[in-house]
Amino acid sequence: MDALSAREASDMTLTPALFGALTLAAAALAAGLCGGVLLYRYARMQRSARTLDHALKGRGPSAPDSAPLRPGPLAAIGRACTAWLDTPLGRVAVASEERRLLERCGYLDAAARGRFLAARIAGAVAAPLALIVCAHGAAHGVRFMLWLFIAFSVGFMAPKWFVRRRAQGRQRAVDAELPMFVDLLRLLQGVGLSLDQSLQVMISDFRNVLPVLSMELALAQGQFATGRTREQSMKRLSSTYENEDLAAIVRLVVQVERHGGAVQEPLKQFGDRLREARRTVLRERIGRLTVKMTGVMVVTLLPALLIITAGPGFIAVVRALSVLHR
Structure with a gap:
């Protein structure tokens, strides 16, 4: 009985390969659920657009024939994320600060905020998956879970860092x-x-x-x-x-x-x-630059100056001491 229980316990041990497989399966399931929800939202939007188009055609004169727009998967994801902006997830992922940054960057429409939300979700999913793939065989322990959390945070915050950098550039x-x-x-x-x-x-x-x-x-x-x-x-x-x-x-x-x-x-x-x-600001920058250059000059020019000025005297002292030693 003891041998049987030990074998069962060894079979239930969470190996790195089993942990990686479970993580990939969970990620695939989450991606499938997100894809299903996005496709459902896209189908609802398409149905609403067809209904509105049919109603407008019934009330007014027919418009000239035009090729129907067939957006791709990226456009569908962007539209679905745009529809998510007013949900609790959208208000948390794209808060008022992020909306102000997007406006400062020149992204004013709801589609831009939807693309920002899609970029945040994609980064939060892609960064941990990339870490799992790169750390194949070592995916276990508390340290790896900490790295997963760091990868999730970096993937989620990277779009905001990019937008903030662009907003600061436009401010300047x-x-x-x-x-x-x-x-x-x-x-x-x-x-x-x-x-x-x-x-x-x-x-x-x-x-x-x-x-x-x-x-x-x-x-x-x-x-x-x-x-x-x-x-x-x-x-x-x-x-x-x-x-x-x-x-x-x-x-x-x-x-x-x-x-x-x-x-x-x-x-x-x-x-x-x-x-x-502006002249005052430039004078302040020049003053700060002068202070910084003082440290650089001390580190780089002072040794060379000491070698040039004190080198001959030091060599003469060494030669005199060597003569006395003989």
């Missing part, structure tokens, strides 16, 4: 483009163009000079053309990038649109203040 671009934007607006207002004409010229002709602000101005102009007020259309531009100078310029533009008046002198003063602030 807005800070760099703002003085040029003020000078161009003052110049175009000075030659007699209206506010709409000035903004349109900057959007169409100065896209290479103002890549980020021209896109934001194009979005604001599109909203203004659809019936929104100037304040409503420029609200996103003043609040998204958290730049006080940009918010002040937007307030000035709104006041000019509402009350009229000459803006050349206020814009000139504002541009001078921006340039002075």
